[in-house]
Amino acid sequence: MAVRERDPARTRRTVLDAATRVVAEKGAGVSIDTIARAAGVSKGGLLHHFRSRDELILALAEDMLEQFAAMVHAAVDPADRAEGRLLRGYVRASFDAIRDETSPAEHVAMTAAVVNVPGVSELMRRDKQRWEEFFAADGLDLQRILVIQRATDGASIAGLYEGGHQHQELAYMRELLLAMTYASTPFADVQQPADWSWPSVSTDVE
Amino acid sequence: MAVRERDPARTRRTVLDAATRVVAEKGAGVSIDTIARAAGVSKGGLLHHFRSRDELILALAEDMLEQFAAMVHAAVDPADRAEGRLLRGYVRASFDAIRDETSPAEHVAMTAAVVNVPGVSELMRRDKQRWEEFFAADGLDLQRILVIQRATDGASIAGLYEGGHQHQELAYMRELLLAMTYASTPFADVQQPADWSWPSVSTDVE
DNA sequence: TTCAGCAAACCATTCGGTCGGCTATTAGAG
DNA sequence: CTCTAATAGCCGACCGAATGGTTTGCTGAA
Numbered sequence: 001m002a003v004r005e006r007d008p009a010r011t012r013r014t015v016l017d018a019a020t021r022v023v024a025e026k027g028a029g030v031s032i033d034t035i036a037r038a039a040g041v042s043k044g045g046l047l048h049h050f051r052s053r054d055e056l057i058l059a060l061a062e063d064m065l066e067q068f069a070a071m072v073h074a075a076v077d078p079a080d081r082a083e084g085r086l087l088r089g090y091v092r093a094s095f096d097a098i099r100d101e102t103s104p105a106e107h108v109a110m111t112a113a114v115v116n117v118p119g120v121s122e123l124m125r126r127d128k129q130r131w132e133e134f135f136a137a138d139g140l141d142l143q144r145i146l147v148i149q150r151a152t153d154g155a156s157i158a159g160l161y162e163g164g165h166q167h168q169e170l171a172y173m174r175e176l177l178l179a180m181t182y183a184s185t186p187f188a189d190v191q192q193p194a195d196w197s198w199p200s201v202s203t204d205v206e
Numbered sequence: 207m208a209v210r211e212r213d214p215a216r217t218r219r220t221v222l223d224a225a226t227r228v229v230a231e232k233g234a235g236v237s238i239d240t241i242a243r244a245a246g247v248s249k250g251g252l253l254h255h256f257r258s259r260d261e262l263i264l265a266l267a268e269d270m271l272e273q274f275a276a277m278v279h280a281a282v283d284p285a286d287r288a289e290g291r292l293l294r295g296y297v298r299a300s301f302d303a304i305r306d307e308t309s310p311a312e313h314v315a316m317t318a319a320v321v322n323v324p325g326v327s328e329l330m331r332r333d334k335q336r337w338e339e340f341f342a343a344d345g346l347d348l349q350r351i352l353v354i355q356r357a358t359d360g361a362s363i364a365g366l367y368e369g370g371h372q373h374q375e376l377a378y379m380r381e382l383l384l385a386m387t388y389a390s391t392p393f394a395d396v397q398q399p400a401d402w403s404w405p406s407v408s409t410d411v412e
Numbered sequence: 413t414t415c416a417g418c419a420a421a422c423c424a425t426t427c428g429g430t431c432g433g434c435t436a437t438t439a440g441a442g
Numbered sequence: 443c444t445c446t447a448a449t450a451g452c453c454g455a456c457c458g459a460a461t462g463g464t465t466t467g468c469t470g471a472a
Contacts (some may be wrong), residue, residue, distance in 0.1 A: 006435090027322030033427080042452065043428090043453090043454085047429070048452065049451090052429075115319075116232060116233030147386075151353050154356030154359035154360035154362075154363075161327060168398075172398050180394045187393055198375075214418095247418075249420090251418045
């Protein structure tokens with residue numbers, strides 16, 4: 001296949017990838033110029049694909065959520081037919097992302113760092129709902145889903161402040177949370193509010 | 207008590223409080239000028255107390271960690287003599303901070319948004335270690351501490367993307383995690399790495 | 413009287429975004 | 443299939459606004 005000198009789709013991807021790297025490294029405050037240079041394009045060129053900085057950040061957040069979702073799906077063991085397989089994929093994908101150090105600040109911290117950009121908050125709310133629906137089809141009870149997913153997220157952030165050496169803690173958490181998806185009894189006897197529908201209904205969209 | 211027109215300690219506090227509010231509201235990228243105006247002082251006046259923006263942000267992060275620690279201690283039930291009382295204080299303080307909406311982006315998200323400033327990362331590492339030592343004195347087994355603390359942190363971030371209506375989820379998580387501190391059996395049978403010391407030794411301080 | 417606390421004008425730099433121009437690519441006419 | 447006109451992709455200079463930080467000078471406190 002001939003290498004085209006101008007390939008807008010490829011350029012867009014290049015920019016998004018560079019943005020992921022740079023933002024992870026220097027925080028969400030980076031200038032579009034820095035991102036552009038990291039991607040090997042001019043600022044003008046970048047702004048041709050993303051009409052404003054906010055639009056770029058929004059697209060970046062969207063892209064990261066998508067990529068993470070893909071990682072989760074890829075981490076689901078196809079041979080695994082037991083209840084909780086989806087949740088196990090989530091756990092594996094999360095911890096592997098930290099271990100591989102795809103980025104020092106990976107998806108959780110990054111999205112937190114970017115949440116003030118218009119539109120991102122709404123985006124993440126929808127994403128959260130998608131995960132709810134996803135896990136609702138997993139066959140597990142709500143309690144286990146919530147505890148394990150939240151603990152995974154919490155471990156992800158905790159993994160950021162690493163001296164670089166608590167691999168052991170992360171490894172332990174990974175195995176522990178995976179094992180917890182097979183638990184035969186509830187972790188505690190607490191009844192949920194009677195009027196609580198889960199996953200949260202999306203009827204409150206105006 | 208007479209109100210002094212010039213009170214450096216009070217001014218410093220005012221600035222820190224204003225910074226907390228403003229950063230929570232508009233993200234970590236706010237200008238020192240904005241913070242200064244929110245605090246009712248001039249930029250020059252602010253820079254008299256904090257020699258640079260980074261120093262201000264660092265002091266801010268330090269202050270937030272301190273405040274949160276104080277909230278945790280205040281949330282420990284003095285009549286509670288059972289094992290896990292410290293952890294229960296942590297859970298209560300975290301969820302109450304979300305509920306009271308002290309800030310839309312409270313301590314976890316905020317620190318994540320600010321982690322790229324020089325010194326903050328180191329600061330949070332030390333803070334994490336302090337919590338480890340704190341909880342190690344709690345009498346609970348490592349497994350419960352880790353799961354419950356991480357789940358609490360995870361729930362804190364999840365609480366940010368609220369449509370404003372999953373109070374029920376937060377309330378449920380709060381009660382659930384509190385109940386889990388009383389669990390009589392392990393959540394899962396996973397052995398920890400043999401060569402793992404916890405809390406992590408602080409000998410790696412150079 | 414002296415100095416810390418603070419204000420306000422000031423400065424160099426950087427930022428997000430626009431604009432005009434150049435060129436690779438493509439659609440369409442012949 | 444070829445030539446051409448139109449367009450999309452991209453660059454780099456440019457602009458006004460905003461930013462972090464400095465300086466100068468005033469004033470209340472000790």
